Amino acid sequence: MATREDRSKAPLVAADGTPLKEALRRSQAIERRRAFALVAPLLFFLLIVFIVPIIAMMWRSIYNPEIREYLPQTASAxxxxxxxxxxxxxxxxxxAADMIVGVENRTIGRAAARINREIPGARSTMMRTSRQVDEWSAPYREKFLEEDEDWANLEFWTILQRESRLITPTYYLLAMDYEYNAQGEIAPRPEVYQIYRDLFFRTAWMSLLITGICVMLAYPISYMLATQPARISNLLLILVLLPFWTSLLVRTSAWIVLLQQQGVINELLVGLGxxxxxxxxxxxxxxTGTIxxxxxxxxxxMVLPLYSVMKTIPPSYLRAAKSLGAHPFRAWWRVYFPLTIPGLAAGCILVFILAIGYYITPALVGGDSGIFISNLIADNMQGSSAQLKLAAALATILLVAVLFIYWLFNRLVGVEKLKFG
Structure with a gap:
């Protein structure tokens, strides 16, 4: 018969005789697989409609097959x-061989248009020569140079050689207002063409300004909602949510009616003298219209995250601080405000990220000085293949900037402290 000491040294087992640690490990593995099976459809959906398109966009911004596809022999030479x-x-x-094939396949124009973006006038040179090259015979070098002196342009051949690479940073350089010069070196673009960096900076500071204004307006509104009786606060909350029930286009159009020079606000100011x-x-x-x-x-x-946090702060905290001799402002600053930081931080990051990528409203009310980088991305998306690549590069830079801001915010505040509702 086993003694009590022997029984204490024996491993614990489950009802079926399996060691308890092994049974627990199997049970946890089954639970993990079951949990993964539940979230797998959502992960698959995110992969198809979110991650894959982003990867495809980033790949498009560096993949440059046009010259190798339309002028393969030239690229190899x-x-x-x-x-x-x-x-x-x-x-x-x-x-000459590529031009003959390109004329037959009607692809020479695409290659010419690609080079023309770098060197204005190159398209007409290539198209004019391609119509005659099938009548020529070797040697071709002298005939090309006799046909048009632009074929002796070293910059043309340097750019053609550079754009023959399948992977190129050209569009990222353009997105930062840089380009390759005739010597193949990275140099700033002419000042008249430097628009992308200005748009990035404009988008950033206007988004920060909009976020700041939202904070100044939302804080007192949220405080009022949180301190009013339930019947009144629910009614006011409906008024805050009312814009969500109205089309974005309708709301933006309403501001056009209000703010235009013959609009309601100007007419009211004129009427009042x-x-x-x-x-x-x-x-x-x-x-001004965009902001x-x-x-x-x-x-x-901004209101909803702030309200959700303020609603959980007991009013007795402020009363206790005042009863201990604190000035009302000091009581608010030292007691109430720190407790609202999770909602304030959540509202700021939410509003800023939404603002930095906004498109419809700046397009309708921004004019030339109030558009964002997203509007320029959309314009390029409707253009040629080169413009699509530039749009992809601009969008990738914007995405990386937003991720960096999110990372910096997480380091300074901590995403785990945010409360969205």
Whole structure:
């Protein structure tokens, strides 16, 4: 018979005789597989409609197959060119062969358009030569140079060689207002073409300004909602949520009616004598219109997180601070405000990220000075293949900037402390 000491040393087992640790491990593994099976449809959905499109966009921004696809022999011949002087005869012979095939397949125009974006006038040179090259015979180098002196342009061949690479950072350089010069070096673009960095900075500071205005407006509104009786606060909360029940296009159009020079606000100011009829304020189709309209649209996204946090703060905290001799403002600043930071931080990150990628409202009320980088991305999405790649590069930079802001916010505040509702 086993003694009590022997029984205490024996391993614990389940009802079926399996060691308890092994049975527990199996049970936990089954639960994990079951949990994964429940979330697998959502993960698959996110993979198909979110992750794959983003990866495809990023790949498009660096993948550059046009020259290799439309001028394959030329691209191969240029890979051996040292970049010194006019290319040798094999390069011109390859260009002639590609032009003959391109005319038959009607693809030479696409290759010419791609180079024309880098060198204006290159398309007409290539198209004019391609119509005659099938009548030529070797040697081709002299015939090309006799046909058009632009074929002796070293910059043309340097760019053609550079764009023959399948993977290129060209569009990211353009997105940051840089480009390759004739020597193949990275240099700033001419000042007249430097628009992308300005748009990035404009988008950033206007989004910060809109977020700040939303904080100043939402904080007292949320405080009032949280401190009123339930019957009144519920009614006021419905008024806050009312914009969500109205079309975004309708809300933006309403601001156009209100802010235009012949609109309601200007007419009211003229009627009150605050401004002259000839001195009407221009509040639409500029930055002012964008800031006003977007603040109105994004304000509920700041109110709701703040209200959800303020509602959980007992009013007795402020009364206790005041009873201990604290000034009302000091009591609010030292006791109440720190407790609202999780909701305030959640509202700020939500409003800022929504604002930095907004498109419809700046497009309708922004004019030339109030549009965001998202509007330029949308314009490029409707253009040629090169413009699509530029749009993908701009969108990727914007995505990386938002992720960096989110990471920085997490380091400073901590995402786990946020309360969205």
């Amino acid at each position: 240029l890979s051996a060119w040292d970049g010194e002087g006019i290319p040798p005869e094999p390069v011109f012979q390859a260009m 605050a401004i002259d009829s000839d001195g009407r304020l221009r509040m639409i189709y500029n930055r 006003v309209a977007m603040t109105h649209i994004l304000l509920p996204f």
